Amino acid sequence: MNIFENLIYSFAFLTDKYIGFSFTEYILNWYENRLINKYLSKEEISTQQIPTINKDELTKEIFIQLSNNYKTPVLIKGYLKDTEAVKKWDEKYLCEIINDFNLEILKKENNDLIVKDYNFNEFIEKVKTENIYLNNNSSIFYNFPEIFNDIKDKFYEFVNLLKNTGLRNIHMSHFFIGYNNKNKVSGTNMHCAGNGNFFCMIKGKKQWTFIDPKYSYLLKGRVAPSGIHAQTLCDMPDTEISYYPEIIKHIPRFETTLEPGDLLWNAPWWWHRIKNINIQENEYNIAIAIRNNKVSLINIKNNLLYTISGYTYLLYNSLFLTIYEKLFYKKHKNFNINDTKQKTNILQAIKFLTDKYPNTIHYDDIISKNPKNK
Numbered sequence: 218m219n220i221f222e223n224l225i226y227s228f229a230f231l232t233d234k235y236i237g238f239s240f241t242e243y244i245l246n247w248y249e250n251r252l253i254n255k256y257l258s259k260e261e262i263s264t265q266q267i268p269t270i271n272k273d274e275l276t277k278e279i280f281i282q283l284s285n286n287y288k289t290p291v292l293i294k295g296y297l298k299d300t301e302a303v304k305k306w307d308e309k310y311l312c313e314i315i316n317d318f319n320l321e322i323l324k325k326e327n328n329d330l331i332v333k334d335y336n337f338n339e340f341i342e343k344v345k346t347e348n349i350y351l352n353n354n355s356s357i358f359y360n361f362p363e364i365f366n367d368i369k370d371k372f373y374e375f376v377n378l379l380k381n382t383g384l385r386n387i388h389m390s391h392f393f394i395g396y397n398n399k400n401k402v403s404g405t406n407m408h409c410a411g412n413g414n415f416f417c418m419i420k421g422k423k424q425w426t427f428i429d430p431k432y433s434y435l436l437k438g439r440v441a442p443s444g445i446h447a448q449t450l451c452d453m454p455d456t457e458i459s460y461y462p463e464i465i466k467h468i469p470r471f472e473t474t475l476e477p478g479d480l481l482w483n484a485p486w487w488w489h490r491i492k493n494i495n496i497q498e499n500e501y502n503i504a505i506a507i508r509n510n511k512v513s514l515i516n517i518k519n520n521l522l523y524t525i526s527g528y529t530y531l532l533y534n535s536l537f538l539t540i541y542e543k544l545f546y547k548k549h550k551n552f553n554i555n556d557t558k559q560k561t562n563i564l565q566a567i568k569f570l571t572d573k574y575p576n577t578i579h580y581d582d583i584i585s586k587n588p589k590n591k
Contacts (some may be wrong), residue, residue: 253464265470272294291482298478302417306419306420317337317339318357322335330454355392358389372507390505390506409446409489411485415480416507418479421493421494426470428469428487436464443527465490
């Protein structure tokens with residue numbers, strides 16, 4: 218986009234975000250379609266690999282260089298491979314600790330996405346047959362911080378090595394558990410979030426697809442009211458994870474596959490789509506995302522429009538969280554936030570956007586069929 222187009226798009230986006238009338242949505246959609254038809258590649262684009270480094274080669278200087286000073290994703294191979302988490306975490310081990318603790322679980326029913334309560338033991342059994350997924354759960358680490366002991370020493374070694382991660386105090390850590398079988402592929406549709414995280418792969422594999430935030434207008438992104446989470450209308454949850462949306466094939470993108478013990482820097486506002494992959498047939502897929510929720514300059518540099526579009530998230534995660542940390546935090550006290558049941562948590566943000574935009578907009582519905590576009 219040129220500067221003039223960017224100003225018009227930003228005005229239309231923010232007007233629709235804060236007013237939310239049908240005519241503001243219509244105008245935004247119309248202008249997005251105009252930009253997509255102008256700027257989207259008419260040919261499919263091959264994927265590239267994200268910058269990757271072996272654990273033994275990791276230094277602060279190399280990480281800053283590869284991540285463009287924390288602005289882009291980086292994969293660190295095998296950094297957590299020797300931790301107790303990678304060695305011990307399975308359904309039996311976790312059930313002994315978490316037991317019948319209640320969780321909010323995402324469940325897909327007839328293309329509708331709902332948030333439903335399960336206890337952990339119940340979830341571990343039903344995830345094998347039902348279309349459910351433990352997504353961004355912060356209550357497990359908050360209530361069972363001893364689980365972090367299985368990864369703590371290695372993770373703090375990592376934090377002390379890089380120093381600028383902002384993770385002296387870990388505001389929260391999110392649990393992810395899925396299950397694949399021959400009839401079901403689990404994962405998450407393309408989305409992005411304002412806070413970056415270090416994503417720790419514990420069991421199974423995950424195939425990640427990344428798109429730079431500068432292409433957000435090509436994806437018809439929509440930000441939840443809190444500003445914490447955004448989804449693309451081109452890959453809503455009614456789209457099966459096993460299906461790859463056509464429009465994504467026409468946008469520059471990166472891919473990588475996480476294996477047990479890998480550590481990924483998932484930078485703020487980078488779009489990502491995740492497909493769980495089995496190492497063995499009928500297998501759990503377990504991972505955690507460790508994050509500090511404070512808004513930083515990286516949020517603004519990666520996507521200014523999305524950052525300012527969530528005043529609740531921007532105000533709380535910049536001003537209030539900084540004050541709270543200075544006044545009340547104890548050094549190395551972890552998991553200070555449990556956002557379960559809050560209307561601003563990620564599951565509620567996903568549900569809000571899914572309820573408002575239940576149907577994926579497909580490539581053929583956007584692209585003009587004029588001869589010049591063929």
